[in-house]
Amino acid sequence: MQYRKFRADKLFDGYTLRKTDDTLIVDARGKVIDIVAAADAGDDVETFSGILSPGFINCHCHLELSHLKNIIPPHxxxxxFLCSVVTKRGFEQELIKEEIRKAEQEMFENGIVAVGDIGNTADTAAVKRNSKIRWHNFVEVLGFTDEKAVSNVQQYTRVAEQLKADHRTSLVPHAPYSISPRTFQLINEATANQIISIHNQETAAEDELYKTGQGDFLRLFNLFGFTGSPFPVTGKSSIRSYLPYFNNGQTVFLIHNSFMPEEDIIWANAYAAANGLQLVYCFCINANLYIENKVPAVTLFQQQHCNVVLGTDSYSSNWQLSITKEIQALLQHTTVTKEQALQMATLNGAKAMQWQNDLGSFEKNKQPGIVLIKHDFGSSKRLL
Incomplete structure (x- = not known):
């Protein structure tokens, strides 16, 4: 059996950022054999400057929006931003497919080994079929009214059928401001014990919508022909209004959470524990900066012992698709440590996506990929 041996200034094994000269030994395909001291590693060690890490898990992306790179201005x-996405999606199919291909290649080269990917269409199917990245397709349902709930869910179920032959696939609600009560109920029924996601409390207007029926979202609804809010006024925050629709053993990824107060974190965790749900909090720091120029209060989620992971969001709302750059932004704008950020980017994500048997850490017989990260987290590249 042929072996490859890797050593760098530091080695992150999925749990701990080691400050020793430990050497990672893998077979020719990248399956982990062992981590040994330098004195026991023998010859032919490949030595690098930087941090060695398992491959990254990108828990939230919209690969199909890659053609919107540099189209929507920041802040x-x-x-x-949503109005721009709705009105600027009319691009030639060949251009859309080419930008999807380029974005997938970028993620692969900078060390992303698995992606939870949002889509409203099957535009990404061809690229994913030949990809070396592992994918979970979140087919995102939009449905503003109960009257069209059944037909909308059927429409997106057909999209899911086109994607699920090659990769794990589930129906998911887009956001609290785009899903009617009956649509929520149908998605709950269709996703028992599955992994799903929803964009959560990404702007203050989201809570205002449910508490009063007013606010900035009325401008978005006008684009779809509504003169007011199509959703019931509950007098509660958005998460307290929609999370009770779910009670079917799902793992629910809450995406962004930029305007989620601590009392809602406490409430959501208690509801999940009482109703058999698993909550995962996914942060896309650069997208939050790109759209609202606001960073979530990540330490609040850590204090409440939340399961925290990272995502890139899409090229419509980010300057790059790089988990390394998400770590860099997290370190710059929060008090999260390097070790904690690396955990979020690797093993936390692998566990949340239920890929921990293969990915997320340098443990024997896993094949998690090997990434070299610059010390300042300015860039990374896949070594194996």
Whole structure:
């Protein structure tokens, strides 16, 4: 059996950022054999400057929006951003497919080994079929009214059928401001014990919508022909209004959480524990900066012992698709440590996506990929 041996200034094994000269030994395909002291590693050790890490888990991306790179300006706020996405999706199919291909290759080269990917269409199917990245397709349902709930869910179920032959696939709600009560109920029924996601409390207007029926989202609804909010006024925050629709053993990824107060974190965790749900909090720091120019209060989630993971979001709302750059932004804007950030980017994500048997850490017989990270987290590259 042929072996490859890797050593760098530091080695992160999925749990701990080691400050020793430990050497990672893998077979020719990248399956982990062992981590040994330098004195026991023998010859032919490949030595690098930087940090060695298992491959990254990108828990939230919209690969199909890659053609919107540099199209929507930053710092518009969420509602104007959404209006731009709705009105600027009319591109040639060949261009869309080429930008999807380039984005997938970028993620692979910078060390992303698995992705939880949002899609409203099957545009990404061809690229994913030949990809070396592992994918979970979140087919995102939009449905503003109960009257069209059944037909909308059927439409997105057909999209899921086109994607699920090659990769794990589930229906998911887009966001609290785009899903009617009956649509939530149908998604709950269709996703028992599955992994799903929803964009959560990404702007203050989201809570205002449910508490009063007013606010900035009315401009978005006008684009779809509504003169007011199509959703019931509950007098509660958005998460307290929609999370009770779910009670079917799901793992629910809450995406962004930029405007989620501590009392809602406490409430959501208690509801999940009482109703058999698993909550995962996914942060996409650069997308939050791109759209609202606001960073979630990550330490609040850590204090409440939340399961925290990282995502890139899409090229419509980010300057790059790099988990390394997400770590860099996290370190710059929060008090999260390097070790904690690396855990979020690797083993936390692998566990949340239920890929921990293969990915996320340098443990014997796993094949998690090997990434070299610059010390300042300015860039990374896949070694194996």
């Amino acid at each position: 518009t706020g969420l509602v104007d």
